[in-house]
Amino acid sequence: VATLPLHGKNVVVSAGPTYENLDPVRFIGNYSSGKMGFEIAKAAANLGANVTLVAGPSHESVSGYPIERINVVSAKDMYDAMHANFDKADVVVMSAAVADYRPKEMANQKIKKENDDNLVIELVKNPDILKSLGEIKTHQLLVGFALETNNEEEYAKKKLTKKNLDFIVLNSMQDKEAGFQKNTNKITIIDKDLSMQQFDAKSKADVAKDILNVILNKL
Numbered sequence: 001v002a003t004l005p006l007h008g009k010n011v012v013v014s015a016g017p018t019y020e021n022l023d024p025v026r027f028i029g030n031y032s033s034g035k036m037g038f039e040i041a042k043a044a045a046n047l048g049a050n051v052t053l054v055a056g057p058s059h060e061s062v063s064g065y066p067i068e069r070i071n072v073v074s075a076k077d078m079y080d081a082m083h084a085n086f087d088k089a090d091v092v093v094m095s096a097a098v099a100d101y102r103p104k105e106m107a108n109q110k111i112k113k114e115n116d117d118n119l120v121i122e123l124v125k126n127p128d129i130l131k132s133l134g135e136i137k138t139h140q141l142l143v144g145f146a147l148e149t150n151n152e153e154e155y156a157k158k159k160l161t162k163k164n165l166d167f168i169v170l171n172s173m174q175d176k177e178a179g180f181q182k183n184t185n186k187i188t189i190i191d192k193d194l195s196m197q198q199f200d201a202k203s204k205a206d207v208a209k210d211i212l213n214v215i216l217n218k219l
């Protein structure tokens with residue numbers, strides 16, 4: 001058998017949402033399904049990579065694939081798992097929809113309904129995991145995602161530079177084929193030299209193959 005192109009390479013992928021607990025029975029989350037990141041993990045495994053998938057709460061599965069899955073809940077958990085696996089990584093793809101903020105305090109007991117009609121919950125900023133990896137990267141190829149509703153190219157280019165990425169995958173909320181919970185996606189890849197490559201709408205499995213091709217060309 002011919003050697004697969006990612007044989008011997010360590011690929012770390014994050015996927016899914018994060019849940020930020022308010023109390024033992026409630027959280028702040030988002031509608032990310034995890035589909036895109038799970039497809040990237042599977043596509044990388046199909047190319048022979050050693051894949052670690054750091055997954056927030058998701059119904060998606062990688063059973064049958066030789067993938068090490070690390071389940072996490074909060075952004076803080078995901079931060080720890082990504083940093084624990086960063087040194088050995090050759091490629092890191094951060095496709096998770098990380099919560100930007102978390103409740104300042106998690107209540108130990110269920111928050112009770114009061115007579116007051118308003119409830120105020122204070123939120124504090126979560127660490128930007130991708131940015132923190134960009135600050136310490138040495139040899140790792142670092143890939144981020146951007147999901148925008150407006151000024152998408154401009155914002156994506158800013159993120160690419162600010163987070164020290166090798167390239168960024170932009171999906172626009174204005175595309176009916178793109179976004180959370182969908183089986184298809186339509187992407188534009190912006191390289192760190194700011195050149196852009198647009199792709200047709202296709203299944204997330206095929207989008208994952210396109211992203212892996214760009215990664216292969218850069219290794």
Ligand code: C5P
Nearest residue numbers: 094095096098126127128129130144145
């Ligand atoms: O800045 P923005 O959240 O739009 O950037 C999106 C990219 O940054 C995604 O790759 C996402 O996984 C990553 N991110 C992160 N940690 C955060 C927020 C976003 O790694 N706290």
